[in-house]
Amino acid sequence: MARNPLTREEVLEAAASLVRRHGPAALTMRGLAADLGTAVTSIYWHVGNRESLLDALVERTVQEMGAVRPVGRTPAARILSVARILRRELRGRPHLIAMVHERGLTERMFLPAQQALVHEVHAAGLRGARAADAVRAIQFQIVGFLLVERNRERSPAQSPAEGDLWDPATAPDDPALARALSRPADPERLFLLSVRALTEALLARPGD
Incomplete structure (x- = not known):
């Protein structure tokens, strides 16, 4: 059965989980795509490049706090x-x-x-x-x-x-x-x- 389309929030949650467990250095676009079972291009589509992803994670953390x-x-x-x-x-x-x-x-x-x-x-x-x-x-x-x-x-x-x-x-x-x-x-x-x-x-x- 096909999974529902990936959302930006799912990407950010997976990225945040990865950083919480292993630190920012472990966050790669390829590794994140593998965790989510999707293509790297899909990650770029939702959050841009890695620096944009880090900025989004920081903003998300500020909001959660x-x-x-x-x-x-x-x-x-x-x-x-x-x-x-x-x-x-x-x-x-x-x-x-x-x-x-x-x-x-x-x-x-x-x-x-x-x-x-x-x-x-x-x-x-x-x-x-x-x-x-x-x-x-x-x-x-x-x-x-x-x-x-x-x-x-x-x-x-x-x-x-x-x-x-x-x-x-x-x-x-x-x-x-x-x-x-x-x-x-x-x-x-x-x-x-x-x-x-x-x-x-x-x-x-x-x-x-």
Whole structure:
């Protein structure tokens, strides 16, 4: 049975999947055509040359990153939901995000998330420079945490590891701390802990 005609969106989705798995260098027109079971000329017909395809992937990534829909009953809860969405989306497509950055579109990509954060800090009663500082501090915390997290994941095996360096003798006045530091870190829990603490401090009114 003949397949339905190939669409531009199918080409872009296949290209994005290939980049997510193997990086931009693995994206060739011939390889993409093979993945889709079509002729190379069909790929060119839908997206132009490889550079045009990369531009389209970057634009698609920017648009997808704009789908930020906060949830929660309070501004602080909704800010935390924005942070979780951003971390998930950024972690899920590192190669595509790098392509966005290389083309100088990072600020535009983050604009919808910034706008969502602005809405929530306004809802919490912040205005002007204080609101702007809160939005940027939260954004920097999200991105900075992700960079540290990915650096730890990519770093060579450590010897001794963090867990080997902590035992009750290392912190005799706080053995519970030593035991906790000897266990592997939970990035998700630490991320939520840090963003929640920062958000609560930023949204607190003087005198609270």
